[in-house]
Amino acid sequence: MTRNLDLDLIRTFVTVADSGSMTVAANLLHMTQGAVSQQIKRLEDGLDCMLFMRKARKLELSRQGEQFLVKARQMLRLNDEIWADMTAQSLQGGLRVGVPYDLVTPLAPAMKAFAEAHPRVELSLVCATSPELSEALNGGRVDVSLVEYVASEAEGEVIRIEPLVWVKGRGCDIWQKRPLPLSMVDERCAFRPVVLGALADEDIPWRTVFESGNIEATAATVRAGLAITAWLVSTVPPDLETIEPHAAGLPALPPFAICLRLPSTAQPAALEFARYVRESMSNNAAIPHSRLAKIA
Known part of the structure; x- marks a missing residue:
């Protein structure tokens, strides 16, 4: 007997899994929370397993839910690619x-x-x-x-993974100063907590030289020898240099995923x-x- 999965239910499941909340998923899908809850129950009944574990104010995927999520993403992606291919001209x-x-x-x-x-x-x-x-x-x-x-915490589709590297101006030794002069693009930059956490683990004091939200201004600060920064290796301008962390007494930084x-x-x-x-x-x-x- 052929059985077919309902893609609407699968899309609701993935949205709930991604958001971790029935309420947030309902807003994203323009549905009521009750409708989202009913769709998840229908999917669980059809698959004869619990996909989520309800804990106080938090939803967590069950083991079966984690396994199903991988296949669910593949199904949605294939469905969406077919629609994109067929409608691309319009x-x-x-x-x-x-x-x-x-x-x-x-x-x-x-x-x-x-x-x-x-x-x-x-x-x-x-x-x-x-x-x-x-x-x-x-x-x-x-x-x-x-x-x-x-x-290690990537979400969505990983396009590629790159090293996060220390960067300095050519011929300067600013990385030897303490507190270490840092220039980060923005105080909410994804690299910032990782960089500061790595320095804290090594008890390396630091100070902020420049944070503006402008990557060109950050590059100019580093180029002038006023600070060092941390960037993905492929984005380092050719006139700047990467720093070997162990040789410079700096902590190694974790790789980042572009998703x-x-x-x-x-x-x-x-x-x-x-x-x-x-x-x-x-x-x-x-x-x-x-x-x-x-x-x-």
């Missing part, structure tokens, strides 16, 4: 693309190729820190976004744009996924 309207400051240049080729292939889609770029972009995606303020996470985030109800233009991002960015400066466990 794409139009607005598309809000979220991107961290340091990934604007790496994303440019994908944006250019997409704009040329789909001239009726009006692209708008939203630049912010990764935590802000994650919030914007969950709140429906962007349609697709790149988000940077510590590799592609789409809402569960992604529009066809966002799905098509995601395809361009994969093709453009997935093969550059990547660390093989098999090495993640060894370096994370």
Whole structure:
């Protein structure tokens, strides 16, 4: 007997799993909380297993739920890719693309190729820190976004994994000073808590030289020998230098994942744009996924 899974129920399940809340999922799906709860129950009844464990104010995936989530994402992605392929020629309207400051240049080729292939889609770029972009995606303020996470905590689709490296101006020894002069792009930068935590673990004092939200200004500060910073290895400008942490007495930094985030109800233009991002960015400066466990 052939049995078919209901993709609407699966999409609701993935949204609840991603948000960790029936209420948040209901807002994202434009449904009532009761309707979301009923759909999850229907899916659990059909699969004859509990997908979530209800704990006080928190929802956690059961073991079966964790296993099902992997396959559920694959089903939704295939469904969405089919729709994107079949409707690609008629794409139009607005598309809000979220991107961290340091990934604007790496994303440019994908944006250019997409704009040329789909001239009726009006692209708008939203630049912010990764935590802000994650919030914007969950709140429906962007349609697709790149988000940077510590590799071991990646969410969404991992496009590639890169080392986070210390960076200094050529020929300067500013990294020897204490407190260590730091220049970070923004106080909500995804790298900042990791960098400061690594310094704290080594009891290395630091001071902030510059935080503006402007990556060019940060680069200028480092270029002038006023501070060091931490960037993904592929985004380091050619006129700046990376620092070998052990030789310099600095802590090693964990690798970061560049992730592609789409809402569960992604529009066809966002799905098509995601395809361009994969093709453009997935093969550059990547660390093989098999090495993640060894370096994370």
